[in-house]
Amino acid sequence: MAEKEFKNNKVSLSEVARAAGVSKMTASRVLREEGGYSEKTRALVMEKVDELGYLPNRLATVFAGDKSSTFVGVAIPDLGNEVFSQVLEGIDRKLGAFGHQSVLGLTQHTLKEEEEWIRTVLSWQPAGLILTGRYHSPRATEMLKNAGIPIVEIWDFNSSPLDMSVGINHFDSGFDMGRYLIGCGYANIGYVGTSHDTANAATTRLDGLCKAVEGGGGAVAKQLCLHDTATYYTGYYGTEQLLAGSSGLECIFYQNDAMAFGGLQYVKSKGMQVPGDIGIAGWGDLPIASVLPKRLTSCHVPHLKLGQAAAEMMLARLSNEPMENCRDIGFSLIPGSTVRGSDHS
């Protein structure tokens, strides 16, 4: 705290080389363990590196070599949704183990934010990009095509991706849920979710649900899409709204588990029994669900695994290993006990 010199303590490779009495090329070779120098030289250089506390400037390295950095840009809608924070964790753990760093971008579910973030992050010469969702703005798409780096689109499984893709088939997951609910004897089903640029995976699930329900003779009569975040609170209040405007609803499907928990609380607070008076189904299978007394009917998605798979595909491409360009990571229906028992079980 004495002399708060805020000077730039940066020791350069030349200084190390000078201290060691060799040329900077020799020092460079030693540091990159490239070989082609004597053990004595190596020891000398390393000694000075330690002594001076030399830290390489990777900016200069990347710049000089005209190659890309070890950064991987990762765009995620938001972290309030536990689902995405788990995906990010999977990505960063795997990436970090191979010497890469995630540069985070929270797009807040808008394509405009995503586009701006893409423009910025590309200017840092990232090694690759991982994006959530299959839809991007036209300008973003153009930049991505021209970037010439690996790109993994996650979340939606997409058999014709920009470059690579890993995710699940959201339509199918909605469809399976719809078929399950029909099998449980529900006909009048409601939906509570949110709407955003990139909430289309949720919309696709809803489409799948409707298809199955209608095919089974039922109807998804009431659908509520709030322009808000998909949290416990919106689930709670969304349910209030939905129930106020309709009667005869037998079951409600939610955009995600958080909203479903909110809904569960609302109906309980009104003295309704679950699943006696009304069925509740979520999506995503939050970790907390596994310790709650009543298992929420939901759909399990291996979030961590999804993130890891995305990172693996990225890493494989970066090291030119052969790699499929799209992967369906799969989901599984969790029957739970917040809907009536299935007829056929």
Next chain:
Amino acid sequence: MAEKEFKNNKVSLSEVARAAGVSKMTASRVLREEGGYSEKTRALVMEKVDELGYLPNRLATVFAGDKSSTFVGVAIPDLGNEVFSQVLEGIDRKLGAFGHQSVLGLTQHTLKEEEEWIRTVLSWQPAGLILTGRYHSPRATEMLKNAGIPIVEIWDFNSSPLDMSVGINHFDSGFDMGRYLIGCGYANIGYVGTSHDTANAATTRLDGLCKAVEGGGGAVAKQLCLHDTATYYTGYYGTEQLLAGSSGLECIFYQNDAMAFGGLQYVKSKGMQVPGDIGIAGWGDLPIASVLPKRLTSCHVPHLKLGQAAAEMMLARLSNEPMENCRDIGFSLIPGSTVRGSDHS
């Protein structure tokens, strides 16, 4: 659009300048809106920028100016803990609004991982660093001191930080909880948590709890520190272990809410009533708690606000605005209903 080769389209400033028939200095000035050029020149350059799809190479910019990048390194123990993902969200939102990007580092609660990450991220010339916790390895501390960039240590409030600090007083939060539990008439209290390099904030809370409990004539007789992650599962199994090894326990305090929920489920599964047979107290106040039927006794920490405050302090320093160098963000006890009612209320 004619010859859309998939080649590395990197257009440099010189090329833009050449196309526009001006020097690269002029082009540079236009792009930086520095002024000192005619409107005609500006229009011409911008036209070529659009036409060629020029994206600046910020690596070169930073490098040329010998300044730091717009990156801010953010080290977080893990994202499985909702608490930290909210802190990160607060940080990245605020940082992003001011043109900065978070470079993520998941340290898995070890100082060794943190040190390695610090070494790597410093080589990218970040504008600043945000680290979780007040303890760092000796080498890390040295690198941090020499880095000459703003550093914010979050989570633990620390009145003599490396540079800046924002967090809460964990000892006090444990102490308050201890006093509260004593006030509720508990004397024989247990603890379930985990142990890691950087779980010392939790340990500090436990110290505070013990101090208050012992000062109030009680005892924290059974303390269980698992070497595992602090999740629902470990809360569940930790509780099983704790109860198997002891009798007469009136109340259990957990490292965090997730573990407390796990514990709650365990004791319920054994037919014990809460708070009739045993009291349960968590820490952190998870969002889901607010919609659950029985409010968990806990301690609320404004996670998002903590992250935002950290980003604000960083940004203020980066723009040389005056800024306090440490901030206590505060916490509040949530009485809840998973412990007996307090005597004095």
Next chain:
DNA sequence: TTGAAAGCGATACCAA
């Protein structure tokens, strides 16, 4: 096994 020189893409500085 070692070193000298050129150059990566931008900006700072000085000159016109």
Next chain:
DNA sequence: TTGGTATCGCTTTCAA
């Protein structure tokens, strides 16, 4: 209002 030249820290290339 413009442009030339040096420069940032490192690697590539070529020569010794």
